[in-house]
Amino acid sequence: MTIKAKPITAAEFALYGELLTPRDAPTKMINAGRCERHNALATVERFGGEAIISIFRSDPVSLPYDCALLERHPLGSQAFVPLGPDPWLSVVAPDDGGKPGTPIAFIVPAGMGVNLRAGVWHGVLTPLDRAADFLVVDRAGDGVNLEEITIAPVTITA
Numbered sequence: 001m002t003i004k005a006k007p008i009t010a011a012e013f014a015l016y017g018e019l020l021t022p023r024d025a026p027t028k029m030i031n032a033g034r035c036e037r038h039n040a041l042a043t044v045e046r047f048g049g050e051a052i053i054s055i056f057r058s059d060p061v062s063l064p065y066d067c068a069l070l071e072r073h074p075l076g077s078q079a080f081v082p083l084g085p086d087p088w089l090s091v092v093a094p095d096d097g098g099k100p101g102t103p104i105a106f107i108v109p110a111g112m113g114v115n116l117r118a119g120v121w122h123g124v125l126t127p128l129d130r131a132a133d134f135l136v137v138d139r140a141g142d143g144v145n146l147e148e149i150t151i152a153p154v155t156i157t158a
């Protein structure tokens, strides 16, 4: 199967999570009016455990990219915020009776993050073309919070 990567939109991503990017208008001004607070773009879901903040320093992939490994975190959400200047690839898939359905590949613009809600099938982190660092907020603690599945490779094209 081949799928074409498409620009991410809040509406199309809404089934899977939220976009982490400033809104059209700030929630409020803070710091004596010098700073816009774009508040609560997403919430950190966790079932037990605690929310942690990590940095993922990842090698890149390039398009066309054969995606064969999907995963989900049933006990917590997972947010990725790029620390570098490049666009990146976010692959998600609907749940189809406990298995991933047809994946969807989104191109996320430079500087924009995403929050994946708990239990959402996704491809592991995929910077595009250049290695990149991401700030990651997710859940650590007891229980199995990583379910991986190998699928028939899906070729993701530009």
Ligand SMILES: NC(=O)N[C@@H](O)C(=O)O
Pocket (backbone or CB within 6 Å): 071, 078, 122, 123, 124, 125, 146
């Ligand atoms: N396994 C891990 O920490 N990373 C994945 O969850 C990922 O989505 O990249």
Ligand code: NI
Pocket (backbone or CB within 6 Å): 071, 072, 073, 078, 122, 124
């Ligand atoms: Ni993950």
